[in-house]
């Protein structure tokens with residue numbers, strides 16, 4: 001491999017490149033825009049565009065695109081070449097400031113949830129200078145926000161940027177209370193990405209994987225993950241080569257790929273990057289998913305990012321590590337070692353606890369999808385109930401604070417001078433409760449509910465905004481306080497007491513937890529439709545309005561898009577399953593039974609009894625009949641789908657998914673019965689234990 005520091009970011013128009021290529025005043029002006037959001041004038045944009053183009057062309061680029069993140073959750077791009085006729089029959093490579101700053105991709109076919117009709121569909125993309133441009137497949141990609149002609153948000157990036165602003169605004173106010181002059185506080189994110197790799201040939205033979213991302217039939221392999229021999233196990237040589245190639249591709253794009261390892265399920269792996277600002281981490285994660293798929297293909301693999309590709313083995317998630325940091329690099333969730341900083345830490349910690357408690361529903365909504373519903377609460381990922389894990393040590397401090405008692409000597413102590421003393425929390429002792437959806441891990445929180453295929457923007461919009469809201473309330477209350485230390489402690493005590501119910505350090509997989517959670521009044525939305533209806537609850541609309549993130553219409557449109565997406569995903573699954581069963585599985589079963597029956601008759605004619613074959617014929621015929629009857633019911637169920645998106649989503653959860661399960665049960669029994677050479681699909685053993 002090439003020298004890594006040299007390779008790293010070689011396809012990115014980053015600060016180093018800008019500094020080297022831009023005239024000094026232009027560079028300064030652009031930096032001002034990046035760091036302080038100052039508007040960029042067109043002259044500057046023109047110079048930046050020309051520089052960017054020259055740099056991109058020198059790296060082999062021929063096209064540019066405004067790269068954006070519509071509500072589909074995947075990224076979108078429309079390529080334009082740099083060519084411009086120059087009068088003598090030839091062309092020059094040209095790129096203007098106007099083209100850099102604003103695009104008009106039209107893009108009327110993206111979901112807008114009723115925000116725009118196609119006749120007034122013009123959508124605009126606007127350059128986001130806080131995320132670097134990069135080259136991918138000979139195309140200069142310019143990260144952009146996407147909105148409608150009337151300025152309504154149509155993408156995932158715009159609200160994320162707004163929520164980061166809101167968080168910064170309020171956190172800066174709170175820091176000022178502690179005498180700190182911060183200009184900016186940024187949400188920092190490290191998303192750990194899980195995925196499966198299977199052989200491309202197997203993937204190509206599974207229409208369910210191709211069309212829906214998950215296997216809709218498939219009997220369990222004789223071996224699953226029970227031996228726990230895959231987790232952190234040594235890598236298959238082919239996978240190792242894939243990971244090295246993946247790292248190299250990600251590094252070129254300036255993505256801080258750091259850790260690669262095998263996960264719990266067979267064929268399951270994880271990549272964790274070093275954290276970055278929420279905006280950059282989100283863009284990088286979107287790119288990571290795309291690059292993973294491309295690199296996998298080069299190595300004869302298919303990369304599966306669905307939350308539940310295989311029944312009976314763990315699905316994939318994406319752990320969203322989250323914290324806040326000042327421009328000087330102070331991590332606000334780091335417990336620190338001096339008393340003053342500790343009260344500051346405690347206040348930020350309290351704000352996060354309050355935020356998660358007040359907006360549990362929004363966090364659940366941010367991870368709601370047809371795919372993720374298979375994981376949450378299935379004893380492999382956190383339950384659908386949102387709670388916060390702080391670990392025993394921090395819990396002891398919180399308990400003492402609430403009770404107003406000094407802590408035991410060996411535990412962190414509260415002094416009666418009013419100053420809270422926390423010893424330096426030994427990092428990494430608190431975590432390791434893998435069942436918690438939202439765990440404090442020493443100097444950050446890890447939100448473990450997002451699904452592996454998700455765009456993490458939505459989750460972080462919810463988190464940033466909810467924490468901003470809590471901080472705003474605290475700043476309102478404490479600004480102008482006559483006795484800050486005293487009022488601060490009173491507030492922390494009161495707030496921790498008020499939000500105790502969200503703290504849970506026990507086993508999130510235990511049967512008692514949902515009962516206990518219900519007693520505490522916590523939300524438990526087991527399915528996506530149950531969760532999504534709460535998006536437009538008054539308190540949520542008010543939250544987003546207060547911080548200028550979404551209007552009521554924008555929330556309603558998001559709710560509609562997500563409900564619609566859920567219904568469509570399940571409809572596609574149902575139709576795919578029907579095709580599979582009727583066109584591939586049933587014919588194979590019938591062929592097998594016919595062969596058996598012919599053998600039984602032939603033996604009978606010779607006077608040979610064949611009770612085993614006869615019984616087997618009967619079994620296969622009966623199961624085939626059961627499967628086809630269930631398919632007919634599923635067909636009828638699909639035909640009766642309601643139109644309204646809310647009703648449809650509920651109907652899918654309550655009626656269609658059980659109807660699909662009724663088809664799968666006999667199909668999987670048949671797979672375990674029918675001649676292996678006749679079975680039309682690669683099995684779980686084939687896919688998960690390839691050599």
Ligand code: ADP
Pocket residue numbers: 188189190191192272273274275276321322323324331431441443444
């Ligand atoms: P753990 O062992 O608890 O999983 P790691 O140190 O391996 O912790 O980090 C896991 C992820 O958390 C990595 O992606 C890392 O970059 C990220 N992370 C670490 N510190 C922060 C922070 N301050 N803010 C956001 N993410 C962070």
Ligand code: MG
Pocket residue numbers: 192319446
């Ligand atoms: Mg982790």
